[in-house]
Every structure is written in C-alpha cells, then in structure tokens.
Amino acid sequence: MGGVIPESFGQLSSLVAVDLSENTWEGVVTEAHLVKLRSLEELSIQKVSPNISLVFNISSNWIPPFKLRYLNIISCQLGPKFPTWLRNQTELVTVVLKNARIIDTIPDWFWQLNLLLNELNIAYNEIRGRVPNSLRFRYPANVALSSNLFEDPLPLWSSNITTLYLRDNQFSGQFLITLVM
Secondary structure, three states, rough: OEOOOOOHHHHHOOOOOEOOOOOOEEEEOOOHHHOOOOOOOOOEOOOOOOOOOOOEOOOOOOOOOOOEEEEEEOOOEOOOOHHHHHOOOOOOOEEEEEEOOOOOOOOOHHHHHEEEEEEEEEEOOOOOOOOOOOEEEEEEEEOOOOOOEEEEOOEEEEEEEEEEEOOEEEOOOOOOOOOOO
C-alpha cells in the first residue's frame, strides 16, 4: 500500500489493532485520521528506510479517544516536540518512537504516567535532559536510548532489564543497578 492514508481510516471505530508498517505512506496524519478509533489498543507504523515521508501533525491539546497498550512508530516524524497526545496513554506497555525527529526533552508528565513497560525505544532522536529513576519495567524488558543527547547522571536501573542500549549520548560516571524483589 502507499500514498496518503485517507482520513476515512479514522472512522473504523471497532478497530483494536492496526499495523501499517513497511508501506510507502506519505503525507500528513492528523486527528481526523484517529478521531473515532475508540477501541484502538495497538498502533504500528514503521519503515526500515530511515527516510521520513509520513508526518504526524497533531494538536498539542488533542486528547485521543483510545488507550494504547502498544505504540510502535519508526521513521515517521512526530517531532520536533515530544507528542503531548501521549499524556493520557496510561496503559502503555510498549513505547517505540524511534527516528521520530523528536528534538526536545521528555516532559515530566511522561515519566509520571506510572507505566510498567516491557519496551522503551526512543533511539535516534535528539532527546536531551536526564532520565529519571522512576522508570519501572516488566521482566524481561528492553530499553534503547541510543543516539540522543541524554546526560548525567545515569539513573538507577532495574535488574529486570534484559537489553539496554545507551550509546551515543552524554552519559558518564557510575552505572548503578537496583534489585527488584
């Protein structure tokens, strides 16, 4: 499939999971594409090619009608700001925003969502700031923060993380692990 994703896509109110990956999508995704997806729990749009041709243009005050558990967006433009429409996504288990052209800090509200993640992948952006100790992970958990601008100090990491990618950041200092009982 290819071309522009039609706005009528947003009328599929019973849709629970959608994977539009590895297609030649282009153009802009707005609130109209998502407005009636009340049942949506899983959204995946990814491309192997790092060339970005699909742009999300969603208002900073938009509140989605759905509660996602799985979000996988790779090589689509979400930025430059961290997507504020994630603010009410309190049931996320997987968050992948890789190569999403985010040039921002991750807002405190995201770290305070009290998520229990099995995957956090925000690699290949220009996200800056510090990673807080408040992140909680299921077992096994994968974390990829590579190729950003994160800085000291390194957070206390939970011992149930099975893969951790931190390269190409500005971390230094000690690496500490907490034991989860």
